[in-house]
Amino acid sequence: MSDVISIKEIDLANKKVFIRCDFNVPMDEFGNITDDRRIVSAVPTIRYCLDQGCAVVLASHLGRPKNGYDESFSLAPVAKRLSRILHPDVIFADDVVGADAKAKAANLKAGEVLLLENLRFEKGETKNDEALAKALSELADVYINDAFGVCHRAHASVEAITRFFDSKHKAAGFLLQKEINFAQRLIKHPTRPFVAVVGGSKVSGKLQALTNLLPRVDKLIIGGGMAFTFLKALGYNIGNSLLEEELIDEANNIMKRARELGVKLYLPVDVVAAQTFSADSAIKFVTTQEIPAGWMGLDIGPASTRLFKEALADAQTIWWNGPMGVFEMDKFSKGSIKISHAIAESHATTVVGGGDTADVVARASDADEMTFISTGGGASLELIEGKELPGVRPLRMPKDGE
Numbered sequence: 001m002s003d004v005i006s007i008k009e010i011d012l013a014n015k016k017v018f019i020r021c022d023f024n025v026p027m028d029e030f031g032n033i034t035d036d037r038r039i040v041s042a043v044p045t046i047r048y049c050l051d052q053g054c055a056v057v058l059a060s061h062l063g064r065p066k067n068g069y070d071e072s073f074s075l076a077p078v079a080k081r082l083s084r085i086l087h088p089d090v091i092f093a094d095d096v097v098g099a100d101a102k103a104k105a106a107n108l109k110a111g112e113v114l115l116l117e118n119l120r121f122e123k124g125e126t127k128n129d130e131a132l133a134k135a136l137s138e139l140a141d142v143y144i145n146d147a148f149g150v151c152h153r154a155h156a157s158v159e160a161i162t163r164f165f166d167s168k169h170k171a172a173g174f175l176l177q178k179e180i181n182f183a184q185r186l187i188k189h190p191t192r193p194f195v196a197v198v199g200g201s202k203v204s205g206k207l208q209a210l211t212n213l214l215p216r217v218d219k220l221i222i223g224g225g226m227a228f229t230f231l232k233a234l235g236y237n238i239g240n241s242l243l244e245e246e247l248i249d250e251a252n253n254i255m256k257r258a259r260e261l262g263v264k265l266y267l268p269v270d271v272v273a274a275q276t277f278s279a280d281s282a283i284k285f286v287t288t289q290e291i292p293a294g295w296m297g298l299d300i301g302p303a304s305t306r307l308f309k310e311a312l313a314d315a316q317t318i319w320w321n322g323p324m325g326v327f328e329m330d331k332f333s334k335g336s337i338k339i340s341h342a343i344a345e346s347h348a349t350t351v352v353g354g355g356d357t358a359d360v361v362a363r364a365s366d367a368d369e370m371t372f373i374s375t376g377g378g379a380s381l382e383l384i385e386g387k388e389l390p391g392v393r394p395l396r397m398p399k400d401g402e
């Protein structure tokens with residue numbers, strides 16, 4: 001697999017550049033941005049282009065608008081926040097490829113930044129529509145993709161648009177390159193011991209990642225709701241804990257394969273159990289072999305935390321995706337927070353993937369201690385699954401003769 005074309009290899013001097021960003025930020029009911037990490041992460045690529053004398057056209061989606069323009073999905077608040085972060089003021093277009101966007105893009109001067117309206121106000125965006133992609137491509141001379149979070153989707157601004165630029169006029173931005181480089185390093189040449197810590201609700205969502213990782217890791221730590229399908233497969237009574245009955249055989253296969261490969265597989269040995277899935281339910285610590293009927297495990301217990309910490313102690317590379325419990329409720333967040341601390345304190349290269357896991361790390365105030373926190377949930381999982389993303393494939397360096 002060849003490398004992706006880097007933005008640094010493109011002659012950007014005084015060009016008009018289109019940057020596909022991921023400004024899909026969370027907002028409250030009043031339209032206030034509650035977390036601007038995705039906007040901040042895009043800044044290095046934007047500034048680099050401005051430094052090269054570019055006029056910069058930015059485009060992103062926000063949420064899932066269904067029927068064209070809808071004010072609640074407007075990118076106007078993002079334009080405002082970007083203006084604060086960037087200086088100069090960001091020019092905002094009322095549409096995506098309509099008269100306003102075209103006129104503003106045509107008049108854009110070096111050093112100016114234009115943000116288009118939400119790409120998904122155009123129906124063709126999620127359909128990878130070539131006409132929309134062509135219209136977008138005509139707004140600029142160069143295409144840069146820095147929207148890792150949508151690279152696993154063949155959408156018009158991610159995939160079809162690349163057909164209108166040759167390899168001297170399209171590239172990956174800094175954020176996208178960093179995401180790809182970290183994932184490739186993990187998959188291809190991790191420093192050992194390499195430990196994967198996987199949690200979250202379901203085995204089904206991470207099955208392919210587990211399968212692809214198994215031959216590559218030295219240890220696999222499984223926590224969160226998905227651990228119960230494995231515990232059930234071992235014959236334990238798991239009460240009302242989360243279970244994917246149809247995946248019990250698959251869980252057995254994974255455990256068997258781990259034994260064959262010599263991978264050490266760790267499951268929780270105790271849990272924080274409750275009778276109802278609610279923040280005010282009474283809780284107790286029980287071993288995973290003694291979960292009473294009618295109770296469910298909603299977090300890993302203190303013994304599991306110690307066990308996992310010990311297993312992590314000699315790690316040189318750690319990949320973490322998925323919380324250890326229902327971290328959204330304080331009562332069931334301790335396991336995830338403590339594992340976050342353990343990973344942050346280790347001397348390993350630590351890579352965190354998935355929105356929930358990034359939230360845990362932020363709540364634990366460990367973000368600065370991690371080597372890399374991926375901005376894309378689905379996309380980062382697909383890279384670890386070993387897939388080539390539709391948004392990344394067209395940015396690979398052409399081989400001789402292509």
Ligand code: AMP
Nearest residue numbers: 200201202224225297298322324325326
């Ligand atoms: P995922 O999207 O698959 O990574 O799952 C994240 C979700 O898993 C979070 O919302 C957690 O609340 C949930 N989760 C973690 N542990 C458990 C558990 N033991 N029981 C139920 N849900 C869980």
